[in-house]
Amino acid sequence: MALGEFSLIDRYFKRLASPASMPGMVGVGDDAAILPISPGHKLVVCKDVLVEGRHFFSDVAPDALGHKSLAVNLSDLAAMGAKPIGCLLGLGVPTINETWLASFAAGLGALADRYRCPLIGGDTVASEQGIFISVTALGTLHEKQPGLLRSAAEVGDDIWVSGPLGVPDIALRILLGTLADPQNRLPGLRVGLERPEPRVALGQQLLGVANAAIDISDGLTQDLGHVLQASGVGAVIDLEQLPVDQRLAVFDPSVVRDAVLYGGDVYELCFTVPAQYRPRVIAVGESLGLELFRIGKVRRQPGLFAQTDGSLTELKPKGFDHFARSAR
Numbered sequence: 405m406a407l408g409e410f411s412l413i414d415r416y417f418k419r420l421a422s423p424a425s426m427p428g429m430v431g432v433g434d435d436a437a438i439l440p441i442s443p444g445h446k447l448v449v450c451k452d453v454l455v456e457g458r459h460f461f462s463d464v465a466p467d468a469l470g471h472k473s474l475a476v477n478l479s480d481l482a483a484m485g486a487k488p489i490g491c492l493l494g495l496g497v498p499t500i501n502e503t504w505l506a507s508f509a510a511g512l513g514a515l516a517d518r519y520r521c522p523l524i525g526g527d528t529v530a531s532e533q534g535i536f537i538s539v540t541a542l543g544t545l546h547e548k549q550p551g552l553l554r555s556a557a558e559v560g561d562d563i564w565v566s567g568p569l570g571v572p573d574i575a576l577r578i579l580l581g582t583l584a585d586p587q588n589r590l591p592g593l594r595v596g597l598e599r600p601e602p603r604v605a606l607g608q609q610l611l612g613v614a615n616a617a618i619d620i621s622d623g624l625t626q627d628l629g630h631v632l633q634a635s636g637v638g639a640v641i642d643l644e645q646l647p648v649d650q651r652l653a654v655f656d657p658s659v660v661r662d663a664v665l666y667g668g669d670v671y672e673l674c675f676t677v678p679a680q681y682r683p684r685v686i687a688v689g690e691s692l693g694l695e696l697f698r699i700g701k702v703r704r705q706p707g708l709f710a711q712t713d714g715s716l717t718e719l720k721p722k723g724f725d726h727f728a729r730s731a732r
C-alpha cells in the first residue's frame with residue numbers, strides 16, 4: 405500500500421527525535437514539541453507549511469492568507485495549552501508584488517498583535533513554483549505543566565469540541581466547484597475557511613481541566629483518531645450532539661454530515677475532560693463567551709464509534725491526508 409502522510413512521518417522522521425537528548429522532551433507526534441528549558445518554563449514549538457494551490461487558492465485575499473499562516477500555528481500552540489511568545493516566517497514568492505506583500509504582512513501582523521506573538525525572524529526567498537509559507541510559532545508552558553498531550557486521554561473522559569464544524573469544508577467545495585451554492589452562501593462561509601480563529605485563550609484555560617487536546621486541522625474523526633491512538637483508548641461520539649453551523653441547513657444533509665465528520669481546516673479544539681470537571685468546562689466556555697459542545701466519551705475498547713438512536717457503528721478515522729488520492 406502507498407505510504408500516507410502519517411506513516412511517512414513515522415517511518416522517516418519520528419525516530420530522529422530522541423527524548424534522551426533532553427529528558428522530559430515531547431518530540432515528533434503531538435501538535436507541538438515541548439522542550440523543558442529550565443528554570444521555570446518549557447518552550448513549545450510548532451511549524452505548519454502552506455503551499456499555493458494545495459492550502460490556498462492563488463487569488464485568496466493576501467491579508468487573509470497572512471492571518472491564516474499564523475492562525476494555524478497558534479492553533480497548534482492552543483492545542484498544547486501553550487502561551488504564544490513569538491513566531492518566524494519562511495516565505496517563498498515568485499515575484500515581488502508590494503501591494504500583495506503589504507496586505508499579507510498586515511494580516512499576519514494584526515493577528516500577531518492580537519495574541520502578542522511578534523514576528524521575530526524568518527527567511528525570504530524567490531520561488532520558482534508559486535507561493536509557499538512556513539511559519540514557526542513559539543510558546544511557553546510553566547515547568548510543572550505537562551501540556552495538553554494527545555497521549556493523555558483517559559477512559560471515562562468526556563469529549564468536547566470548541567465550536568461548530570463543517571463550514572470550511574463546505575466553503576472549499578463551493579470554491580472548487582464540486583458543490584452548488586444556489587443561495588449564494590459562499591461570502592459568509594468562506595470566512596471560516598480563510599480566516600480561522602485560533603482558540604488560544606481556551607487552550608490555556610483548559611490546563612488543569614482537560615487531559616488531552618488536538619486542533620481539528622484534518623477533520624474530526626482523523627484528528628480525534630490521533631488522540632485515541634496516542635492514548636491507547638477508543639471512543640463513542642453521539643452524532644446528534646455534533647455542532648453543525650446553522651448556515652449549512654440549506655445544503656444536502658449527507659454532504660453536511662461528511663463535512664462535519666471528515667472536513668478539515670476547522671481549527672476548533674477537540675479535547676477530553678474527566679466527567680467530574682463538566683461544570684469547570686462550562687465555566688471556562690462562559691468566561692470566554694464560547695459555546696463548547698460535549699460530543700462523546702472515551703472508553704477502553706479501541707476504535708471510534710458513532711451512536712445514533714441506540715445503535716453503534718464504527719467510524720473509520722478519515723480526513724485530509726496530503727498523499728491520499730482524495731487530496732489531489
Ligand SMILES: Nc1ncnc2c1ncn2[C@@H]1O[C@H](COP(=O)(O)OP(=O)(O)OP(=O)(O)O)[C@@H](O)[C@H]1O
Pocket residue numbers: 413417418431432433434435436437451452476480621622
Ligand atoms: N517533516 C517532518 N519532520 C519532523 N516531524 C514532522 C514532520 N512532519 C510532521 N512532523 C510531526 O509529526 C506530527 C504530526 O504532524 P501533523 O502535521 O499531522 O500535526 P499538526 O501540525 O498538528 O497538523 P496539521 O499540519 O494538519 O495542522 C507533529 O508532531 C509534527 O511536528
Ligand SMILES: Cc1ncc(C[n+]2csc(CCOP(=O)(O)O)c2C)c(N)n1
Pocket residue numbers: 452453457458459460461576621622667668669724
Ligand atoms: C486550495 C485548497 N485546497 C484544499 C484545501 C484543504 N486542505 C488543504 S491542507 C488541509 C489540512 C490542513 O493542512 P496541513 O495538514 O498541511 O496542516 C486541508 C483541509 C485548502 N484549504 N485549499
Ligand SMILES: [Mg+2]
Pocket residue numbers: 435479480483618619620621
Ligand atoms: Mg494540530
